[in-house]
Amino acid sequence: MTPDTLHDAAVARVTALATLMGTQLPMLTRTLHKVLAESIEDLQGDQLIVELLGASIESNVETVAHILQYDVDVDKVATPFAAEEYARRLAQRGIAPLALVRAYRLGQQQVLDWAFDELDRDADATVALAAGRIIVDTTFRYIDRISEQVVSAYESERVRWLANRNTVRKAMIEELLRGDQVDLAAAEGALSYRLRQNHVGVVLWSTSGSTGDESLRQLERLLQQAATAAGCSGQPLFVPRDRSTGWGWIPLGRSHSEIMMVGDDEGDHWIAVGSAAAGADGFRVTHLEALRAQQVALAARDRAERVTAFSDPQVRTAAMMAADLEGTRRLVQKALGPLAADTEAAARLRETLQVFLTEKGSYLATADRIHLHKNTVKYRIDKALEERGRPLDDERLELELALVACRWLAGTVLLPAPL
Template identity: 50%
Template sequence: MLDAETELHGVAEVLAERRVELTGFLVEQFGVRIPELPRDPALVALLDGSAGSNLETLAHLLRGHVPSTDIQAPAAAVEYARRLAQRGTSPSALLRAYRLGQQLILSWASEQISARVPDPVLALETTRLLTDTSFVYVDAVSEEVMGAYQAERERWLTNRSAVQRETVDALLRGDRVDLAATEAALGYRLRQHHLGLVLWTDPGAGDLAAAERTVVRIAERLGAGGHPLFVPRDRETAWAWLPIGRTADVDLGVIDALLAEGDGQVHVAIGSAGAGEPGFRFTHQGAAAAQEVAQLGQHPARPALAYDDPTVRAAALLARDLAGTRRMVRSTLGDLAEDSEGAARLRETLLAFVEERESYVATAARVHLHKNTVKYRVDRAVEARGKPLGEERLDLELALIACKWLGPEVLAAR
């Protein structure tokens, strides 16, 4: 005769089997309903690992493989909490994620029980057991991850950049500040032009010392009028501002050349130069948007990505609604939206052709191909698209830009 514990084991089996699907659902809901959680790809990947490992551990608990007295937070969940602490994300956002995750999984599991257990009394007992067990799990794990968060936050705030980080955050929020006191806390003058950078290293490299050296070298090459401001954000990411005096003119080619001399371990996104306290925010916002484009498009090998590039700015806007951008790309490009090397070559040539005002000669010079080869590729691209070149012209250019910078995020899988 079946009992509530046996029925719950069956639900746990389904939970384990559908863990990847449910993890994706949770991460999507967290992004929509908890806007305080960081949305850059590295942190979203950590959130995915945390949610997935929590579901896996919960499934073990529901199947009786782990005594309730031995519940421990998964390593991925602890690491995600520590990274949120480094970013200064509110701990309430982390707790909300656990509460929301519990609510969503309970709702899903209750539907499973209703479908599996026809006896209403047994279904009620199974649901009650599920609820009790999930509360025990969330209570134990959330307490542990909050402890990890607090310990990491205290450690992080004692490092040399703690005051700078808090001051920078206040400036970026647009808080009213005492300008003289703020400049003293930062060791950096706000009443000038700034060039904002976001720097990051490859996952696991964690060498922000190399990132800091890169900032110093860039400042030297650009002839910066003072010491740059370098603020670590976590083990792999840092923000920086270069003091460029009274002019916003910057030769970004100098930065590309310098980075090309390195080993490719440090990647840089560059904002547009801005003046004064508002420019301090503006240039950083541009750099952060360019970094998001770089990471979404999986272009870590590119030396630097500049927000001054109008196609990067367009891609940053398109990245804010990836679902809508995917639909636009696929409806506009047809088979040309395929994620393949052949389609990529055609898209690259067609984008250059559009940007060069449909000049075969100018396009050939730009992409280093013979004029006849350009014409052949353009004709094939139009054929793959299934629409004349002049139809939905604006959507065409935006779709090609999205494919160039956002890559697999918007392309159709083969």
């Protein structure tokens, strides 16, 4: 048999096989559908997606049959509508594109297995082999072209879907934070987050200088770590605020326990945390508390704590004073005098004095708490009062407020160090 004769015989065999494929389309679709639905775990449990997968399979197999039967140029074939719609639905559900590409690889394998089972019945093995090569080449080029197109459709839909979803989420969060009356079921659907539970609001921000996307990913990971450490069953809600700031809510279910968060020791990431609160109103309140805790941290600048928690009574007091920094500066200067200097020596005296007041004037309890000798504590207290220029009980409330302000607002309210 000459090469031309062999080629003609192989093409005729491919045409006959493609015609048979068309007549067996329902059977082939059912077989492929069963194999793919069982093999791709991401699709299981979503009936609509599984049904759409069947439509995609049928349209692709039918297209391949027409290409083989009528010798259609693969480069001019458009993606079947059902196949594009299947890709778009996967994007909307956040199913990874790997599931999309894998379906085409598995589908090609099943079609080739069917084709070679049919060719094995041929008496002329040479013609069957040549026909098989044509089928392999054609199906490969088709899968290569179509998978590229459906992945492109997936990516475009994913970008559009996320943009729309983020717009809806942003609008819903704004309504909740304004205290508007909202349909809780609709709000939970828009946010993919359960409002009818206890939450802890978190504000996270970065000073690392990383790119916007990388910085936000780091903040989201930090929020996820806190939720995991707290044993939360649900996923936390993370909302980018700008390129270096994110808002978060950690779901507590029925628990009222506070969240223990660990900051970044290298100083790149900062966290402000609200108190546990319940329901849609609690969603708003705990967030507002986190924002107030953030104000304290921002006022303290680089001397802020890595984690500033509104549940700390001193933070709540400092938050009120941070709302009027000018007035707080005057209070600090009036209550402390030279003790308000921004120096290490003054800071040690202020810290000792604050613990002394907390321990109700006990030198021994203060010494135990800050790990100093009792005589050292007494020396520091005497020195602090000497710097202040007034006795301990002279306007004591202002003294305690001033010490809290110095502790949490740092250089923003302290006097410049003397030259």
